[in-house]
Amino acid sequence: MNPAHWSRRWSAALALWGWPIVFAVVSAVGLIGALIGNGRWDWLAWIGLGLPTAASLWLGLRGRGRRR
Numbered sequence: 797m798n799p800a801h802w803s804r805r806w807s808a809a810l811a812l813w814g815w816p817i818v819f820a821v822v823s824a825v826g827l828i829g830a831l832i833g834n835g836r837w838d839w840l841a842w843i844g845l846g847l848p849t850a851a852s853l854w855l856g857l858r859g860r861g862r863r864r
Contacts, residue, residue, distance in 0.1 A: 819848040 826844020829837045 819851070823848050 822844050824844075826841045826846075826848075829840035829844055
């Protein structure tokens with residue numbers, strides 16, 4: 797296969813899996829922060845677990861109105 801073919805495949809995979817990977821990494825950082833300690837780690841956990849939750853809720857609720 798030529799390099800252009802791999803470039804198209806990589807772009808398609810990144811377009812499909814880009815945001816789920818970002819959500820997974822942010823959630824993992826939040827979970828690790830929650831397990832490690834207190835203080836600043838708690839804030840990291842809140843942010844790391846809150847952002848994907850808020851984004852999922854926002855996208856889910858926004859999508860419901862468009863399906864009618």
